Amino acid sequence: MHLLRGALGRGRPERRVPRPSEPGVGDAAPAAVVVVLSRFALAVFDLDGTLLDSDAALAAPYVALGVPASEVTYGHVVAEECARLGLAVDDYLDRYDVTAASPYAGVEELVAGLRRWAICSNKVGRCGRAELERLGWRPDVALFAEDFGGGPKRVAPALDALGVDDPASVVFVGDTAHDRAAAAEAGTGFALAAWNPRAATLAEPADLVLARPIDLLGLLMA
C-alpha cells in the first residue's frame, strides 16, 4: 500500500482488534493490530488523466487547429473548451485520435482486479466508448458528457445506475479539483490519481492520495 496520506473511508464502519488492556482481553491475547483500514464497496473513475494518460491525445486536435500547446488545459468539457477557444466541436472531434491515449502504468492491473466499477467522464461519448472498446475495458456503467446534458460530469447519476444506496460506500477516483468537487457533491469518498504527475500537485489534506493505481485495490472490499 503506497497511500501517501489521507483519511480513509469517510463514514465507513471500521473494525479493530481490542487492545490487551481492554476489559475481557486476557494476558494470553496476542499482540493486536489496532489500525484496520476502512474499505469502499466499489470505485467510480474519471477517464482522462486518471486511467488514461491522455494529455497529448487531447491536446493534439487543438494544436492542429492552431491553438498554441501552451494554452491547452485539461479536465474540461470539450464543448466548453472549444467555445472558449473559438473552435467548432466537430472540428475537434474529427481530429481526435481514439487510438492515441494509453493507460497509465499499472492501470491495466488495477482494472483487472476490479469487480464492479464505473466510468464518469467529461469526454464525448463516442470517443470514450471507442477507447473502452479498444482497451477491452467493461465497466458496469460508463457515463460521458452527453449523459450529463453535455457536462460537466456528476457522480450521482453513476451511483443511481449502479444501484448504490450509500454514496459513502463509493470512492470516486479523479485527477482534478472538479473531480474532487463532484465527489463531494455526490457524497462519495475521493481519491486523487497521483500517478498522474499533474494531479499529484493538487493534493489536499482530505484527499486519499494514491501513488500507484494498484493501491486503490487496498481500499476496496475484497
Ligand SMILES: [Mg+2]
Ligand atoms: Mg480527468
